[in-house]
Amino acid sequence: MSANPVSLKQVLDDTARALAQAGIESARMEARRLACWALGCDAAGLLTRDTIPEDVRERLISAVKRRCRREPMAMIEGETGFWSLTLGVSEATLIPRGDSEALIEALLALRPDRASVRTILDLGTGTGCLLLAALSEYPEAFGVGIDLAPEAARLALRNAARNRLGTRSVFLAGSWFTALKGQFDLILSNPPYIPAGEIAGLMPEVRDYEPSRALAGGNDGLDAYRAILTEASDYLSPSGLVIFEIGQGQERDVTRIAQEKGLKLCEARADLGGIIRALCFEREDSALSPGYE
Template identity: 45%
Template structure:
């Protein structure tokens, strides 16, 4: 039998050879997930033997990770805003850059006791909506996604996080069929130009759903639909926060201005100093 420490070294070496950026961290994360271990188990009990069937399962997962399948797809889970989200093939893997939207929302609405009405367009796994509901305990939210599979996963995540009684998930195209107005409209829409999809990293182009990536010929189709809908969706004083792709700030600001819902200033930047979240002025 292999010891945990031996497997950890083997995995790290394999991931390094495959060109992964943080092979030791990825090896540790995969070993934890595959064997149901804690960090303490790996440090204090690294000499424990691993059963042959567990080692075989770990080998299979390692092969998939080395070939470019994201770790979150292998484990079926991803943390976002310190919450755990289950994934489905129909949902994007939530990324740390998107937490910039949550930070911008907290800045726009500093009173956490407000009974906000929140609309999340293209909700995916429900990560943005759930994160905001966790910060505003009196808020109610509606998530919309074109994918039935994504909507189903978002409902399951909200239920598991104890937020389902303050949320609803609908299947639909952006604002179609939505009535009423909202204090906060958020979206991480598909924003990759169609011709750029083949150039994306294998983790994205092969394992993320195309529906959540493809933003049309210039990457702006979803923004056109969303910005056109904002005047009827936003309540008085309401704000919209949209995630941006690299280099899209100028175009999206122009679309917002044309819709009569201007940006409140420069986009909020993520940890990589990319203009990531554009926020509208109060409606």
């Protein structure tokens, strides 16, 4: 790109070409998205422009270089959407993904009464996406988010304030149930579930930029489920739910671990790609049946 002001079309063409050469799929779409971010406008606003200011062009060039190094788009933009929320992101946490919304969909199907969930625990909260989405749907609920990384807990706290849920949530740094007391109507978790041998083969946006502690689930990918399910029943109310995100093909193993700890499967929900992504469990002696309140 020349140092002189150029047309927006030329900038978009150059950006799309650079992204395509870096192996980015949907390079043209991402070029327009980056241009919108640099200009601070939406897609409709982009259509009203013919040129791009010099300072904005330099900002865009810097962002393109980052994306060509396969830095995730959400990291460049500094935020992402999840459910009905807008959340800040950082390298301290996983980037919320649409697949994880299957957990909230399953929750709403099993607990349609919005007064039925009063206390929520989110283990490995990251950005706070699951807890905050659940709180947005259950207005009488209060939630606790736990993350091993203090910087993740601080980010989740900021996201709660940003989405006006700060008075109904608290975020702590710790390991799973450490120092917790009481019982919860809902325990949510998107724990690390990638087997150790598969980490190196992940796409570079994930492998190189998202925290390995939030990805690596041990040799078989199940370490976190074992740890959580060993104690989950002690923190679950009599009619409570445990809802996990799982990796592809882990349904049988996670269900077996849960059954060994006195929990029964009451819902398995697929994501938009048709992959089972959310597993829901309740106590073996629960009086509630799936979908009943």
